[in-house]
Amino acid sequence: MPAQLRSLSVTSAVRRAHWRALGLTDEDMLKPKIAVVNTSSELAVCYAHLDGVARVVKDAVRAAGGIPFEVRTTAPSDFITGAARMGSYILGARDLIPNDIEAQVEAALLDGMICLTSCDKTPPGHLMAAMRLDIPTLLVIGGYQASGEIEGDPVDIEDLFAGMVGDRFGKPGRHSLSDITANAVRGPGVCAGMATANTMHCVVEALGMCLPGSAPVRANSEKMFDSARRSGARIVEMVREDLRPRQIMTPSAFCNAAAMVQAVSGSINAIKHLQATAVEGGLDLDMFAVWEEKSNVPILSAVRPNGTVRIEQFEDAGGAAAMLRQLGDLIDGDALTCTGATIGQNIRDAQADEEIIRPRERPIAPGPAIAILKGSLAMDSAVVKLGIPDGKRPESFSGPAITFDSSADALAAISGGEVKPGHVVVLRGQGVKGGPAMGGGASTVLFAIDAAGLARDTAFITDGQLSGLCLKGLTIAEVSPEAAEGGAIGRVRDGDWIVIDVPTRRIDVDIDAEELASRPSLPTMDAVEAPGWLGIYRRDVRPQSAGAVLTVSK
Template identity: 70%
Template sequence: MTLRSIAANSPVRRSHWQALGLTEEDLLKPKIAVVNSSSELAVCYAHLDGVAKVVKEAIRAAGGVPFEVRTTAPSDFITGAARRGSYILAGRDLIPNDIEAQVEAALLDGMVCLTSCDKTPPGHLMAAMRLNIPTLLVIGGYQPAGEIDGDPVDIEDLFSGGVEESFGIFGKHRVDDIVPQAVRGPGVCQGMATANTMHCVVEALGMCVAGSAPVRANSDKMFADARAAGARIVEMVLQDLKPRDIMTAGAFHNAAAMVQGVSGSINAIKHLQATAVEGDLDIDVYALWNEVGAKVPVLSAVRPNGAVRIEQFEDAGGARAVLKQLEGLLDCDVTVASGRTMREDLADAALVDASIIRPVADPISPGPAIAVLKGSLAPESAVVKLGIRDGSRPEEFRGPARVFDDTEAVMAALAAGQVAKGSVLVVRGQGLKSGPAMGGGASRVLFAVNAAGLAKDVAFVTDGQLSGLCLKGLTVAEVAPEGCSGGPIGKVQDGDIISIDVAALSIELEVPAAELASREASMGLDPAGGWLGMYRRDVDSMTTGAVLIDRG
């Protein structure tokens, strides 16, 4: 085959690259982008320069030429500081554009993406589908956490504890004592929050070296996988094995099964839908979610689902062991990054501890762990996280709405005891166009409902999105269309009856259609300029995965 990087060579291009130290022989080799989101702003990315070095060495040893390029690096707890966290999800869509503007513009032959915090895995998958050049993702790994008096503590304890202490509720360990212990090194948040969920999704899609997720950041295992990826990507270029050959409809089925099986983050749904859209793949991930959820039980209870630590999950076999347990429910004929079928790749997969990752015949909980609802309140979609279905959270609720357009107002009402039991707490103006989209506002409300002792006595409905760490009570998030786009949630008034029935996959606003049509919607807009303003103007509905309407 003729490499496109060679076909694009010109005297000026050759001169530029020779000035960088490349030889005439190098100019005839596969050119591989090493996409790095290293950043000194956030510990999630702080170690990636070291990973890039290993990947580049492996690419050179395999006969390729690496070019390291950089992208934006969204980190929820750091770049969520401004505009109520509105830059977090908007940052995801900068990543594929950053990659396109460098890797596609230079007509490179393949890429290895160093994937870490929540938004880089979907950003990398979206870019892989868009560019459709041979691509592998390297899992950056999860951060170590510490202990206090022998009790492990991590970022989840800090997130929930901060809200609880604001309500005067103090746990065994004070937040100020947890701060220096919760994060003890580089990598993503512990637990089966969005980052580790998406790392497992990458494995299920077949877009990494088999057995890569999850992994301890900066471990020997992580670096071994990075070296293997650097060697494999050169082979993939020569074999012309592309993302759209791997990320087929069957692969998305497998990814949905993975997330249901580990009770992962609800954010995986929109990220997978966005990836499908970028690949022009005609698949409704939201519909797929319920189809798969009806068959796949929960096999592992990693925090926040249960007491299992992410280290225990990795040591038990990780995502690959989950795929092996789910083998009979997967499409195992799909091609994965090795060039083999998933069935062939799983032939030697090992489960180390069946108490951590259970067999399908003896699950921790029946499925679905996550369900997509529809109804008169959410004509397009809404998402509910059920987790371990042990009866501790209601799955059916009917009550009068208590409506808020402002996060601080609802937090104050909860703190003052002004939210009655039996209410459906509606918090809107939290969506894609109104902001903050992925910001922490809705997540803070969820922890506040729990701190107020109302998790079993109220339902919480929002057009905002939740942190992957959130799993409390009956919460329906990502209601679409959002309020400021004319969705019914923008027309709900105090006292309107809302009914939620998870078994029926429904969420209904019991208001006559004619009356609802006559009401003015609450817009809840937060005007913005710059990139954020462009994002809010052009972002499509949640049911598209929140992609930009004009993706170029």
Template identity: 70%
Template sequence: MTLRSISANSPVRRAQWRALGLSEEDLLKPKIAVVNSSSELASCFSHLDGVAKVVKEAIRAAGGVPFEVRTTAVSDFITGAAKQGSYILGGRDLIPNDIEAQVEAAMLDGMVCLTSCDKTPPGHLMAAMRINIPTLLVIGGYQASGMIGDDHVDVEDLFSGGVGEALGRPGKHSVDAMAKEAIKGPGVCAGMATANTMHSVVEALGMCMSGSAPVRANSDRMFDAARAAGARIVEMVSEDLTPRKILTPGAFRNAAAMVLAVSGSINAIKHLQATVTEGGLDIDIFAIWEEMGRKVPTLAAVRPSGERRIEEFEDAGGAQAMLKQLAPVLDLGVTVASGRTLGEDLDAVTVGDAEVIRPLDRPISPGPSIAILKGSLAPESSIVKLGIRDGSRPESFAGPARVFESTNDALAAIEAGEVQKGEVVVLRGQGLKGGPAMGGGASFVLFAIDAAGLAQDTAFVTDGQLSGLCLKGLTVAEVAPEGATGGPIGKVKNGDRIEIDVAERRIDLMVAPEELEGRLAPASTYAVPADGWLGMYRRDVQPMYTGAVLIDVDRGED
């Protein structure tokens, strides 16, 4: 007899559940958490109550007992409004803590996580690795978008147009007109931004039912996958198929291949590294990225990287069809949620349209679509998104730095015409501690550079993160170490020469090491004051090479 077994079989615990209507028979069944991030704040999550209902019905039919629990719901365009967007990434790490404090604390047997928008997928994966009970993710789907005349309009157009109009450079359609058409229903942003990238990653990792991503929100396909997940999770509990048996080094290589092939969001890198760190695994996602980047070309051109719509990608077979095309470079022996190997799951898969999802021997462009750069400006890492490599964007650049300590200062200088062609725009103080949580300001600066017609004639370097919608010019983000922790980016002066060379995976500050060593970094002042949760985040967040987790991972048993 142990304290754990006494707690699990406590008479008061059983009495609590009887009071909820559970029978004696129910108390012996697998107990499954249905983790729901439903929220009336944002359309990303507004439909999830309906999904939860379907999942719970399927769990009951399969012989389990579902318990619905709620977590933080982070939406970039809603909960990113305050503190210059610091709650966007800052909210990610509330999700695994929410789940731990309910699912692990209640000693439930398994969980199904309803995953939608950008930060719930990594939050759910991090929780799955942390508590390591059988887990499935159900993909919440992407939103419908509309038309203005013959032009398709989605959230990318609205975001870009809003920045341009604010700078006095309106586009073809007014922001008011686009706002009425860009979002026509619940679900995540259309396009291969961070949300659909992460949904595709979940499938590549084997953590959802095969063929789940991407998917139209509230479609029959979405609900079919939800029902299948509800039934399958009960089987996974009896099989003891836990996340750490699925999320192996091979699975993470497969996920990296997926992101590279779809030219997805750079944010996937830190989310995958955070998942690894939560599981206590000795895996370097940045090294995997370099390894897979030399094998995987771009096989799909979905907005914002190309002109294909996410609906076309889904109709061509989606993430499952992409895995089929990638099979020669994947680890097909990894176990996936079905209990089979990935190779077995892919045996019967066909690609619906080989022009939308190309084979490896006929790519849209050579890889990598995303590369890791290092050098004297980024000794640990930095990330550049290249997208479709057709020569339309520069892949090397050298020029004098123009340095900004805040988003507002950078926007004002761009609006005033002070930023010149040939310069490297440096925006610092946007990192994990400096932001805090990297904020969202760098994305606005990049869209402003584009709206000013400077994207092809300048480079942009920041220790902040970028929205998955961002693909403009030559941009190097997430420079680490960040300026606020003493990284070299914090010592750059106006006029210093910066050299970027993607082919050599290099970004260098052309200042003698002894001179740089003698420079004082700017005083430790933060553009965004942080107390409460953000204050705790700024205090505890770990460096980028951990995936920006908040905890010192210890996986000892009680």
């Protein structure tokens, strides 16, 4: 155990009186104080089961000789708390989480914390808090929701999202929207499939911040509860060992996480979330450069939306631990983890179903699943999700731009037939400074392009961000600098010739550099009004290429 628990550095009689009133004894006062960070919420099914998980964790902490204190934080869910202001609160809410944790856990000088992590923004929010506070921390994976069937045909949230847009454009899918709505989500937990939540759960395991074999996992399964019990015991040991997040989340760990995302063809959102976590830890790490270093990682599994494999099959095939084992020397096996052992030691006995999680010599595709582009249209960076080659998504494209300053205008143009084969659809004003950021506008436009039958014959470029469910055609997102910061995407005009070449990692607008620089950048006004917290976020947020974090003082 460290020389002295930091919670014991405060001997105030008032503090002891408050805790005594909660039932703590004099003996309890001397034990490690563990924050159980719970994002439980009745607003969204993603978090609806976490109170039960918290009870299991707290019992395990007590049994291991610690004292648990349950604290609550904000619980952002894209589909529920994305309702107002075009979803503008979604990404900003990620940055509320570490601040909320700091204001409770750090302010109280607790000795360690265990975070119940669930929907898309909670894993990065918890990792960011862990790096900032640098006290012993473990994440417990909350698991994915059960999905249903219609006439023997599995359906999940991806089918529902696609069905919503298809219905709007007169392109109904295999089943009615009402039937999909009734069957797509059948219990608590995060979206099924390798969208952002399950990607980030696998990232947590690759970073070494959860117990081995934790991700992905069925919500409310015995496996999930067993992990919660073991995590409750382990966090007390971590406090006694003084094992801290900055010892675990080293540059090697971030490289391992990038390799994981490439291998599962995960969500592009993992890049900025990892960058934000590195920033919070004071690491001089460029995750966009790391991503390119990991461009040699092959795609070893094809979980929806990348292929036909369902997340349940991926879990049963060995999950994240098996994937790490299959990656072999493409990861650093000497990276330390929350167990006190290395990741190589943790995965030594992991077994994979090699039809679901392929060996490196027999990959699904050579990769990369995700690439970073730069050029005159994206001087800092842009992200392209390539996924698994299917003959429909080209890696090179050139054509005239058709530009939109709002998702509503883009949807109207697609519906009205203004977007034609050969167009490069440019949607700007959607970034962290100028628009809804993580809102569903850009994702909806992309699904609309697909519903209109244009995905293979157009390209789509946006300075906004996309749902992890999005994999339609040649799509470039998170163009940085964004339009609201004077980026070139705001200077593109209808008819400008745009050239995308993924093999050379280029994205350019084919006009004279001086002419491009002389044009005013549009739009000049925020797409969405930003009062209150949104105003603070817009004012202080750093660019997407820096993780879209709030300004961090060293």
